[in-house]
Amino acid sequence: MTVYVDNAVTLWRGRRWAHLMADTLDELHAMAQALGMPRRAFQDKTSGAHYDVDAEMRERAIVLGVVAISRHADRELVHRVIARAKAQGRGEAP
Structure with a gap:
């Protein structure tokens, strides 16, 4: 299983932001914790489970x-990761 970070460079509040996603929610939360992120930063919207x-x-x-x-170079992989994140956001098992 794998944790991913995209190269989305959304500008917000003067900083560039990306999305941390994973094959499983357990992996996602473990990596977020390793990065020092609080659990309240988790976004489990139907748009996709991510930080x-x-x-x-x-x-x-x-x-x-x-x-x-890369959203450009790895389109097929990105689509699979995002689809899995959306399913997890809806509470569906990966």
Whole structure:
């Protein structure tokens, strides 16, 4: 199983943000905890189970073994990861 971080560079409040997603919620929460993120930062909307991470935290996640994915170069993989995150956000098992 794997934890992923996309290269979404959404500008918000003066910083760039990406999405931390995973094959399972357990993996996602464990990585978020390793990054020092509080559980209240978890977003389990139907848009997809994820944590928002800024550019600095994204780099720390990659150092910890998170797989960086590109919305442009890895489209098929990104679509699978997002579909899984959406299912998890709806409470469906991966």
